[in-house]
Amino acid sequence: MEKAIFISRIKQLKFIKPDYARIYYGNEFCERLISSPSLLKEVLFYAQKNNLNFTFVTPYVTDLGLKKINSLFELLYRFQNSCEVVFNDWGVFDLARSEYPAFTLALGRLLVKQKRGPRLIELLKRKIKARFIKDKNGGKVKQILIQKKLPLSLDDYYKGANISSSTIIHDFLISHGVKRIEMDNVAQGLYLGLPQNKISVSLYLPYVYITTTFFCPTAGCAANKNNPLKIKKCGRECQRYVFKLTHKSMPKTIYLKGNTQFYINKKLSISSLAKSPVNRIVYFPELVV
Amino acid sequence: MLKISVPFREEEEVNALIDAGADELYCGYLPPSWERIYTDLEFERKGGRKSNFTELGVLKKAVHTAHNRNVPVYLTLNGLYVNSQYPLLNKIIDQLEGIAFDSFIVADLGLLLLLRKRRLKSKIHISTGGTVFNSRSVDFYKGLGASRIVLDRQVSIDSMKNITSAHPEIEFEAFIINTLCVYIDGFCTFTHMYNLYTDEKQKRIPKDTKEKKMLLSIASSYDIDSRADACCLKYDVKTIDLDKSDIIVDKKIKPVFFKQLTDGRECGACAIYDIALTGVKSLKIVGRQLAPELRLSDTRFIRACLDILKDNKKIKKDKFIQLAQDNYKDYCGYKDKCRGNNCYHPGVIL
Structure with missing residues (x-):
């Protein structure tokens, strides 16, 4: 089992331990945070010097972000043309396969359509649930919620994903040289139906991504709130603030970092890694973005 | 001129929506065979029986009615599917082949590949779930046979210009009213909780x-x-x-x-002036799950906004926005000045 560390900033290099064999560098969620060429070079040299494998991670992008990525791909290709690249955007995939054919491509977790909303954890327990609420007079009222009984036939839908189970997708990926997919360690359990020895899985720990947006809720979060319009200037507040979101109906605390929500699951959701296609664990020392 | 794509879910709605200004219709179908095994959750993402046709014969008749008015009908099949569901999915597509849909709207890569393999007569539209934000993503889907891309709600006017000008051979559709998701539709992995809890009464009372x-x-x-x-x-x-x-x-x-700032309806009508200057071909009214009268008034509203452009080709942007906002008040029953916080493209009105 290969151990990798995912960093999005240079200062996170301090978290690297001797048992890591690979560095993931980049980001998945925001084109404003795409690395500069100089920082990319710095991490590449660090990896080379410390005999670590290197994976470059790219986000979903507009045409503007695609231009930035293209210039980084040029640099990367000159440095190590077989470098592993994680794509989270089909446009980035199209760019990489047509213009940088020697890259080793891995399909990012945003394109693996796992169901990640934490309320699924309760739903799949298929239990009735009781709780106490206040009535109009301030007294306690017991309220019993009966969850809809989900048929077991839905388990591989809610614990699996299209990309990790559909043979027609596997054939497509293999024919385009994609032999690795990146997946979240979702708390409801994980079903994998991948062709043996043809497609491998990297499993991300402990932050499970839930949702993401261009309408960044963190951009301008410290600014004057008088203007209700949603587009606020990005002051990279995501590099300073994290928001913890809790709600009685949500079984996990949600962490909002920048434009993306996550929850934490430290427990491995797959019973036997030895028999599974998971051959790499990717650790996040901190919330990315 | 921009077209209007409108959701419907009953045959009786077809003529009324076309009369109100719909140029294209789209709908969903929840097959009973699917619902029996997999429930009404997430076959095509929107609200089960309340949002979709459930009888093939009725659906066929509705499509026929629309075609008699020369209006195309697109079928939304934009769920995500796992391998064990493919045998049934294939059977459902067999049934749907008997109806002359003008296109299937798909989000799932596997379904897209399946439709391509089956060489269906219907065209393929990529749902907003396809997460297209740049020109090369269009190349990707074009290579897989897509003829239209439904752009994500968060695609800016500038991006619309870039993407559409790079691909004049592809049709593009942009959202215009209702359900402005805060997060990117195709990257949001929350399960929406339709019918999560039953309405049955709990009979067992704990003895504690x-x-x-x-x-x-x-x-x-x-x-x-x-x-x-x-x-x-x-x-x-x-x-x-x-x-x-x-x-x-x-x-x-x-x-x-x-979402917590909500007042008024989610709307992008003021941006129609700018969208009309991009290569976008169609405006999507969202809301298969909404009441028929609401979809009807939405259609009239967007048609009225398009008529402003049609009737006065030299109209200035400021004047258009003023008239569009007047229409918003009239058709959406909103009395106050638009504050823009439910606006698809707030940059337009700043």
């Missing part, structure tokens, strides 16, 4: 003495918050300042949750 003392309520109505979509919950928010490694109590520093 302490509990007996309390007033026991049967959950015939539920906490609205708990049933709401996760993006609309009123969370308790704590802010952590990473520079100080501590939790801040300063309430001034909070994320902006747009």
Whole structure:
């Protein structure tokens, strides 16, 4: 089992331990945070010097972000043309396969359509649930919620994903040289139906991504709130603030970092890694973005 | 001129929506064979029986009615599917082949590959779930046989210009009213909680003495918050300042949750002036799940906005926005001045 560390900033290099064999560098969620060429070079040299494998991670992008990525791909290709690249955007995939054919491509977790909303954890327990609420007079009222009984036939839908189970997708990926997919360690359990020895899985720990947006809720979060319009200037507040979101109906605390929500699951959701296609664990020392 | 793509779910709606200004219609279908095995959750993402046709014969008749008025009909099949569902999915597509849909709207890569392999007569449109934000993503889907791309709600006017000008051979569709998701549709992995809890009454009452003392309520109505979509919950928010490694109590520093600022309807009508200058061909009215009268008034509203452009080709942008906002008040029953916080393209009205 290969151990990798995912960093999005240079200062996170301090978290690297001797048992890591690979560095993931980049980001998945925001084109404003795409690395500069100089920082990319710095991490590449660090990896080379410390005999670590290197994976470059790219986000979903507009045409503007695609231009930035293209210039980084040029640099990367000159440095190590077989470098592993994680794509989270089909446009980035199209760019990489047509213009940088020697890259080793891995399909990012945003394109693996796992169901990640934490309320699924309760739903799949298929239990009735009781709780106490206040009535109009301030007294306690017991309220019993009966969850809809989900048929077991839905388990591989809610614990699996299209990309990790559909043979027609596997054939497509293999024919385009994609032999690795990146997946979240979702708390409801994980079903994998991948062709043996043809497609491998990297499993991300402990932050499970839930949702993401261009309408960044963190951009301008410290600014004057008088203007209700949603587009606020990005002051990279995501590099300073994290928001913890809790709600009685949500079984996990949600962490909002920048434009993306996550929850934490430290427990491995797959019973036997030895028999599974998971051959790499990717650790996040901190919330990315 | 831009077209209007409108959702429908009953045959009786077809003529009324076309009369109101619909140029294209789209609908969903929840097959009973699917619902029996997999429930009404997530075959095509929108609200089960309340949003979709459930009888093939009725659907066929509705498509026929639309075609008699020369209006194309697109079938939304934009769920995500796992391998065990493919045998049934294939059978359903067999059935659907007997109906002359003009296109299938798909989000799932596997279904897209399947439709391509089956060489169906219907065209393929890529749903907003296809997450297209740049020109090369269009290349990707074009290579897989797509003839139209439904752009994500968060694609800016500038991006629309870039993407459409790079691909004049592809049709593009942009959202124009209702359901402005805060998060990117195709990257949001929350399960929306349609019908999560049953309306059945709980019959077993726990025998615990302490509990007996309390007033026991049967959950015939539920906490609205708990049933709401996760993006609309009123969370308790704590802010952590990473520079100080501590939790801040300063309430001034909070994320902006747009859904909690809601007043009025989610709408992008003011941007029609700018969208018309891009290569976008069709405006999508969202809301298969909405009441028929609402979809009808939405169609009339967007048609009225397009008529402003049609009737006065030299109209200035400011004047168009003023007239569009007047229409918004008239058709959407909104009395106040538009504040823009439910606006698809707030940059347009700044």
